[in-house]
Amino acid sequence: MPDEIYLDNSATTRVDPGVVGVMEGIFLNEYGNPSSLHGKGVQVEKLIKEARRSIASILQVEPEGIIFTSGGTESNNLAIRGTAMVPRRRGHHIITSSIEHLSVLNTFRDLEEQGYPVTYIEPDKRGLINPEAVAQAITDETILVSIMHVNNEVGSIEPIDKIGEVVKEKRRDIIFHVDAVQGFGKLPIYPERGNIDLLSISAHKLHGPKGVGALFIRKGVKIKPVITGGGQELGFRSGTENVPGIVGFGEAARLAADGMEEHSQRLNSLKERLIERLSSSVPDAIVNGALGEESAPHILNLSFPGIRGEVLVHSLETRGIFVSTGSACSSRKASTSHVLTAMGLKEAISESSIRVSFSIFNTQEDVDLFVEALKDVLKELREIYRGY
Ligand SMILES: Cc1ncc(COP(=O)(O)O)c(C=O)c1O
CATH class of the missing domain: 3.40.640.10 (Type I PLP-dependent aspartate aminotransferase-like (Major domain))
Structure with missing residues (x-):
């Protein structure tokens, strides 16, 4: 790891x-x-x-x-x-x-x-x-x-x-x-x-x-x-x-x-791998925004209804994984994303969103470890919430 x-x-x-x-x-x-x-x-x-x-x-x-x-x-x-x-x-x-x-x-x-x-x-x-x-x-x-x-x-x-x-x-x-x-x-x-x-x-x-x-x-x-x-x-x-x-x-x-073309293909394959792994391991994950040719190879916005984005960000951080809610400049403010709101997403979806963004330094292993950690973190958080 x-x-x-x-x-x-x-x-x-x-x-x-x-x-x-x-x-x-x-x-x-x-x-x-x-x-x-x-x-x-x-x-x-x-x-x-x-x-x-x-x-x-x-x-x-x-x-x-x-x-x-x-x-x-x-x-x-x-x-x-x-x-x-x-x-x-x-x-x-x-x-x-x-x-x-x-x-x-x-x-x-x-x-x-x-x-x-x-x-x-x-x-x-x-x-x-x-x-x-x-x-x-x-x-x-x-x-x-x-x-x-x-x-x-x-x-x-x-x-x-x-x-x-x-x-x-x-x-x-x-x-x-x-x-x-x-x-x-x-x-x-x-x-x-x-x-x-x-x-x-x-x-x-x-x-x-x-x-x-x-x-x-x-x-x-x-x-x-x-x-x-x-x-x-x-x-x-x-x-x-x-x-x-x-x-x-x-x-x-x-x-x-x-290396633009090669890098772009690599980033895209990481993104596709992530979407594929999520569909089998975390089926309630929602992808926000365009996919395919209308979307950049390095950015994926995801929602996990019932769990706030910032809670997920901090829980993943305890496992050494860094993602964000919305954009970095605005993510310290406790407001929902103006982008997701403008796209017409319900507040519950927008509040539970995180952004995953890749660079050429990321590997397939990073994607697999992220999905495993996400699965565990979501399970833990849902159990805590159920206890209330
Ligand atoms: C689309 C977009 N425009 C502008 C900026 C601001 O760039 P800088 O951080 O260099 O001021 C950012 C940075 O997050 C961005 O994502």
Whole structure:
């Protein structure tokens, strides 16, 4: 039995040892400031350029379109606030979905409080957004549509290419932003194909360091910086660059892209194994959200009616198994998941849900041990509850 089985990879991932190695070299040797005129600065600037190139090539975009930030949350804020703040002659209506990550949702809520009219598109039962619903929400006043790629709680893959198409069919000047934090490096996503103007990504979801991310900004798209200062990152994001983080991100992205198809198949086979084992060992388990081609290979949301999700999380932890309830940022709060609620799940199902998320470091043995532990834990908990 391994010391621990980590199945919370949508919250964050273990940093790849290869990435740590590259970053160590930067901390110890390449400590120059990329803005410095001397050789130490120039050398570091070159390393940042390489990381920019590595990330741009995965998205098949020009490197100049990649702006480094402190993570997915900042990228989403820069994309949404940055678009909203551009003075326009035409309206200020903005559209998103009700199942976005809180870094998008709370930014929209904040803008709504400031007077921006907002439409929140509801998903279907599987956590999927209908492109037709987006098309219908667009008015002459719409300036921005922001829809996520992979939902972080249930793993549904949104039809981004189709949504991009309908947005641009309505009007080419509507900005289309995609929060691609959960899918980047695991599933292909191309701004060109999806008519995407702005796209957010984050390093720590793909075995890179925490506290670094990027925003792709299509050439010609106008956004206002949220952080002003010395004008780094083409003026879109001032502040001395997090060089070790950026270089680590570039390396993590390169490693992810090199094995993307193989990794994706491996993750999918772990997910399928888990579903299969559950159906024979824990038949009352309910799978929430889309399955098959409409769902990401690394995320599975499950409910066990009668047992609260957080109780299950803590009981599994006593056996060295780490999973989560909903998303990491909101799971410490005692509220039901806004995603499962928007999908129309009954409170009893939503309250009893946990999220299992895999990474390439997980094995079939992890899945089997998880199912065995789950079976035992559920039996124990049900016996305790029966005693009351
Ligand atoms: C879909 C999604 N968007 C944004 C974020 C925020 O990214 P970061 O943790 O890098 O700020 C997360 C992280 O959980 C996420 O899952």
